[in-house]
Amino acid sequence: MAANTQDVIMLFGDSLTQGGWEPLGFAQRLASAYVRKLDVINRGLSGYQTDWAIPVLEQIIAKQHEQHHVPTVQLLTIWYGANDAAPLPSPQHVPRDQFKANLIHLVDMVKSPTSAYYSPHTRIILITPPPVNTHQWPGRDFDQTRLYAEAVKEAGHQTGVPIADVWTEIWEAAGRDERACEEFLSDGLHLNAAGYEIVFNSIMKIVADKYPEIHHEKLQTIFVPWSEVNVDDPRSSLAKRPTIVWLG
Amino acid sequence: MAANTQDVIMLFGDSLTQGGWEPLGFAQRLASAYVRKLDVINRGLSGYQTDWAIPVLEQIIAKQHEQHHVPTVQLLTIWYGANDAAPLPSPQHVPRDQFKANLIHLVDMVKSPTSAYYSPHTRIILITPPPVNTHQWPGRDFDQTRLYAEAVKEAGHQTGVPIADVWTEIWEAAGRDERACEEFLSDGLHLNAAGYEIVFNSIMKIVADKYPEIHHEKLQTIFVPWSEVNVDDPRSSLAKRPTIVWLG
Numbered sequence: 001m002a003a004n005t006q007d008v009i010m011l012f013g014d015s016l017t018q019g020g021w022e023p024l025g026f027a028q029r030l031a032s033a034y035v036r037k038l039d040v041i042n043r044g045l046s047g048y049q050t051d052w053a054i055p056v057l058e059q060i061i062a063k064q065h066e067q068h069h070v071p072t073v074q075l076l077t078i079w080y081g082a083n084d085a086a087p088l089p090s091p092q093h094v095p096r097d098q099f100k101a102n103l104i105h106l107v108d109m110v111k112s113p114t115s116a117y118y119s120p121h122t123r124i125i126l127i128t129p130p131p132v133n134t135h136q137w138p139g140r141d142f143d144q145t146r147l148y149a150e151a152v153k154e155a156g157h158q159t160g161v162p163i164a165d166v167w168t169e170i171w172e173a174a175g176r177d178e179r180a181c182e183e184f185l186s187d188g189l190h191l192n193a194a195g196y197e198i199v200f201n202s203i204m205k206i207v208a209d210k211y212p213e214i215h216h217e218k219l220q221t222i223f224v225p226w227s228e229v230n231v232d233d234p235r236s237s238l239a240k241r242p243t244i245v246w247l248g
Numbered sequence: 249m250a251a252n253t254q255d256v257i258m259l260f261g262d263s264l265t266q267g268g269w270e271p272l273g274f275a276q277r278l279a280s281a282y283v284r285k286l287d288v289i290n291r292g293l294s295g296y297q298t299d300w301a302i303p304v305l306e307q308i309i310a311k312q313h314e315q316h317h318v319p320t321v322q323l324l325t326i327w328y329g330a331n332d333a334a335p336l337p338s339p340q341h342v343p344r345d346q347f348k349a350n351l352i353h354l355v356d357m358v359k360s361p362t363s364a365y366y367s368p369h370t371r372i373i374l375i376t377p378p379p380v381n382t383h384q385w386p387g388r389d390f391d392q393t394r395l396y397a398e399a400v401k402e403a404g405h406q407t408g409v410p411i412a413d414v415w416t417e418i419w420e421a422a423g424r425d426e427r428a429c430e431e432f433l434s435d436g437l438h439l440n441a442a443g444y445e446i447v448f449n450s451i452m453k454i455v456a457d458k459y460p461e462i463h464h465e466k467l468q469t470i471f472v473p474w475s476e477v478n479v480d481d482p483r484s485s486l487a488k489r490p491t492i493v494w495l496g
Contacts (some may be wrong), residue, residue, distance in 0.1 A: 002258055002289060002319050003310040008250050021280040023271035031279070035290055041250060042283055047474025055486040056471055062251040069317040071250050083474075111268045221258040224305055226295025226331075231339040238303040 005240060006222055007072040008039045012057065012106075013079030016129070016191060017044025024193035029200040036221040037243045038214075049084040049094045050102030052176035058108055073122045074214050074244075077164075077203065078106055081129035081188060085148040087141055093178045096151050096220055111159065123211045125203060128152045128167040130195060131174070133181040136188025142178055160212050164202040172194060219243045253488060254286045254470055255320040260305065260354075264377070264439060265292025272441035277448040283489045284469040286322055286462070297332040297342050298350035305354055311364045319368045322462050322492075325412075325451065326354055329377035330437060333396040335389055344399050351403035359407065370457045373451060376400045376415040378443060379422070381429040384436025390426055410458050412450040418443060432464030467491045 011017045011027055020027030021042055031040040043060050045052075062070045080103065084094040094102065107124055109117045128149035132140040149167035156163040174180040182188070184195035191199065207215050222240050231238040259265045259275055268275030269290055279288040291308050293300075310318045328351065332342040355372055357365045363369065376397035380388040397415035404411040422428035430436070432443035439447065455463050470488050478485040 002256050002321050003308050003314065004318060005308045006289075007293070010250055012315050018283055021276065021283050023276060027279070028269065028271060028276045031290070032273070035266055035269050036293065039287075039289055041254075041287055042279065043253070045284065045474070047470055047476075048471075052474070052477055052482050052486060057482045059488050060251050060253045066251065070252060073250050091270070091477075092474070223293055223296075226293070226340070229296075229300055229339075234300050235303045238300060238307075 004069070004071050006037065006039045007074045007243065008041045009034065009075045009077075010041045010043055010073045010078055011058070011077050011079070012053070013077070013127070014044060014048050014083050015046035016044065016082055017077070017079050019045045019190055020044060020196065022193075022196075025191075026196045026203065026233075027201040029196070030203070033204075033216045034219070036223065037216060037219040039071070047083060047092065048080075049086075049092050050080045050099055050106070051094055053080060054102060054105060057109060060118070061110065061117050061119065064118055067119065070072065075121060075123050075207070075211065076110065077125045077127055078103065079127035079129070081148040081152055082132075082145070085129065085132075085140065085145045087144060090139075096147055098156050099148060100151040103152060104159055106161045107155070107161055111161075123214065124161045125164055125206055126152050126156045126161050127164040127199065127203075130166050130170050130185065130191060131178065131181050133178055133185050133188040135179055136182060136185060140189060161195045162206045164199065164206060166199050166202060169198050169202055173198065190220070190229055213244055218245070251319070252319050254285065254287045255322045255324075255491065256289045257282060257323045258289045258291055258308070258321045259285055259325050260291045260301070260308070260325070261325070261375070262292060262296050262331050262415050263294035265290065265325070265327050266294045268292060268444065270441075270442055270444075271437075274444045274447040274451065277444070278451070281449055281452075281464040282467070283493055284471065285464060285467040287319070295331060295340065296328075297334075297340050298328045298347055298354070299342055301328060302322075302353060302357075305357060306365070309358065309367065311356055312366055315361055315367065320379060321367060323371050323373065323455070323459065324358065325373045325375055326351065327375035327377070329396040329400055330380075330388075330393070333377065333380075333388065333393045335392060335393050338387075339462055344395055347396060348399040348403050351400060352407055355403070355407045371462065372409045374400050374404045375412040375447065375451075377427065378414050378418050378433065378439060379429050380435050381426055383427055384430060384433060388437060406422040410454045412447065412454060414443075414447055414450060417446050421446065461492055466493070468493055
């Protein structure tokens with residue numbers, strides 16, 4: 001059984017999150033940057049949208065009375081919209097207003113002191129879906145996805161949660177040209193390594209600006225670097241340490 | 249806070265394990281293969297050897313009375329030797345007999361019914377250190393590391409734990425030529441993507457042969473594929489499921 005040794009970064013979302021474990025995906029990059037400091041937990045569910053995300057989140061984060069047994073989620077990314085924006089009659093479709101309300105509900109589950117899942121130490125980042133290249137993926141609508149990316153930003157502003165605006169960053173990097181988005185998309189909907197690099201950098205910029213105490217460069221390893229092991233009495237130097245070092 | 253949603257694969261070792269989160273490293277490959285089924289927890293500690301590993305393992309796996317609160321370690325890889333084999337006067341050096349005894353102690357901590365850490369459901373794989381290319385990394389001795397790889401195999405035979413014999417697999421793939429090992433080593437000691445491919449394949453072959461019930465192709469996702477969500481009553485179909493499906 002695994003003891004509760006490291007706190008975690010939880011990545012919650014759809015296939016864009018699930019695919020984050022690919023080589024050079026954003027989960028892999030985060031896991032590499034945070035090795036020995038925070039574990040990365042991928043809770044990406046391909047094809048899911050926010051109506052379905054709510055009952056899932058209720059099962060993947062702990063209620064208040066369970067929290068002392070489990071790792072703290074130091075950072076939670078919430079990344080939906082790519083499927084919510086699917087046009088009707090797709091069962092994935094969620095109306096834009098409902099999508100925005102669902103995002104706010106997901107945030108409030110963690111942030112609201114009256115929520116059973118209230119977790120005051122969990123920092124949240126909302127991520128916008130990337131632009132869709134309908135030349136590559138005809139089943140989506142370019143402007144529809146843009147409007148859902150806008151809804152993520154509105155939900156972020158309304159809840160005070162910072163936004164990794166992947167839609168705009170990729171759109172600008174592609175010179176505001178839908179076809180040129182293929183540089184960042186493997187199939188018109190999902191990201192390739194260049195796309196995930198934008199996601200990773202955007203997350204790390206927010207962490208540096210808003211949540212600097214959990215930047216990987218500010219954390220210490222749970223177990224000391226090997227050069228600091230007391231060779232004459234190893235056990236004395238090998239006690240687990242907190243990774244977050246509060247400097248005041 | 250993170251609820252106890254998925255069981256885990258724990259990777260315990262030195263820098264060869266810590267580096268497993270690199271793109272195409274064995275941790276990344278396992279995390280990708282097991283996404284939505286088992287979480288991969290990297291407990292690799294660069295520079296560590298088995299004398300130091302014992303007090304660490306005591307803190308990263310749960311004692312029996314704590315186990316009902318925490319994820320089950322369905323698979324534990326133990327991969328040491330690269331540093332134990334460092335020649336004296338390196339403080340990393342562990343005599344070969346002590347190294348072997350330490351490995352057996354680590355296995356017994358999990359496997360022995362009298363151990364406080366006894367975890368009958370945890371499957372273990374021991375991994376041999378790769379051959380060292382002393383043309384690339386002069387601080388190690390080729391034959392010394394070979395003898396430590398042999399010690400891992402002896403510990404495996406003595407405890408009945410299967411062995412991913414990375415030393416032999418890389419040695420054979422390199423045509424039994426020390427210089428040719430550079431195809432699999434980034435710096436003479438650590439693995440590159442080709443080296444980690446051998447590690448991943450060796451682990452998955454053992455899983456297929458010895459522990460087929462946890463092969464990723466035999467596991468079901470914790471949450472149903474999106475096409476199986478009941479659109480008219482989503483919550484009814486979105487309860488967490490066990491990932492291991494016992495067929496008989």
